[in-house]
Amino acid sequence: MSNEITPGVLDGTDEAILVLLEQDGRLTHREIAAQVGLSRSAAATRVQRLLAEGHIDVRGVVHPAVLGHDVLAHVSVTVNGSATHVAHAAAAREDTTLVSMTSGHHALVLELRAKDIVRIDDALAEVRAIEGIVTTETLLYTEVIRDVAAPVGPAPAAGSLDETDYALLRALQANGRASYVDLAASVGLSPAGTRRRVVRLLDGNVVRVGAVVRHSGRERRTATGIGLRLDGAAHRPIAEQLARLPSVIFVARTLGRYDALLTVNTATSGDLVDVLDHIRELDGVREAETWSHLRFIKETYASLRLGQSSGPRAVPG
Structure with a gap:
């Protein structure tokens, strides 16, 4: 692979690094170099460039249950007038973690996260009141199977988080690639003690550190949403099968007009056609509807705010 890079342009090596960092945002430059065929210094230069040019953020995302966000909803919106105006109004809400303009x-x-279904209902009423919104259609997530940006699966169990854990979570949210030395300085522990805590938080499904790819509408990769209607009752095995596809970055089982919702990232329209054909050919997939994410207005995900603590929370000891 070539070591030469052009500012503002992502090549195949950059794409390979993006995939690696999506999977594990704390990979060392040496580990990245070994997997993409570069020297350590060349890999470091590429990673720093991806960060500096804003192609990615690498940060920790805390399990929604740790934040008290037990209900997640996906809302599709029709508008009359400027969609941009409505998008920014929705993005200003604290309970929206994703807002995207779509075809x-x-x-x-948009995605809403709240403590319970009552608060989701209240939030939907407020969203519908935004000037310019005509209709909304809501899907409730019954189970998130895959999410490259956040922990999925059961909430952390056994033990509890203390204030040092919360401080580490906030530091990882700010910079997922912060060194153990820097993290240690921020929480008052030794680097070795800090590493043990971070590993425990990662292994305990409390936090996931990965690259969030920034979608401005100008990059080569395209994000496509897909709503699936499935046959039969065995929806989870189908969702798990979909989650294993390399281009799939999000899969959830849902209640509403779709049985499953997914997002795929592809580099070309040809790649997208191949992925869609493969999905439609899977046993149990009855119908697929698609939309393109044209521009992401908000991709913050839920986070612990400075000074926020939810009290004792379950986490492995």
Whole structure:
């Protein structure tokens, strides 16, 4: 692979590094270099460039249950007038973790996270009151199977988080690639003690550190949303099968007009056609509807705010 890079342009090596950092944002430059065929210094230069030019953020995302966000909803929105105005109004809400302008019948999609279904209902009423919104259609996530940006699966169990754990979580949210030396200085522990804590938080499914790819509408990779209607009752095995596809970055089982919702990242339209054909050919997939994410207005995900503590929370000891 070539070591030469052009500012603002991502090549195949950059794409390979993006995939690695999506999977594990704390990979060392040496580990990245070994997997993409570069020297350590060349890999470090590429990673720093991806960060500096804003192609990615690498940060820790805390399990929603640790934040008290037990209910997640996907909302498709039709508008009358400027979709940009509506998108920014929705993005200003604290309970929206994702707002995207999309192609197709719906001008926007957004994600709401809240403590319970009552608060989701209240939030939806407030969203519908935003000037310019005509209709909303809501999907409730019954189970998130795959999410490259956040922990999935059961909430952390056994033991509890203390204030040092919360301080580490906030530091990882700010910079997922912060060194153990820097993390240690921020929480008052030794680097070795800090490393043990971080590993425990990662292994305990409390936090996931990965690259969040920034979608401005100008990059080569395209994000596509897919809503699936499935046959039969065995929806989870189908969702798990979909989650194993390399281009799939998000899969959830849902209640509503779709049985499953997924997002795929592809480099070309040809790649997207191949992925869609493969999905439609899977046993149990009855119908697939697609929309393109044209521009992400908000991709913050839920986070612990400075000074916030949820009290004792379950985490492995």
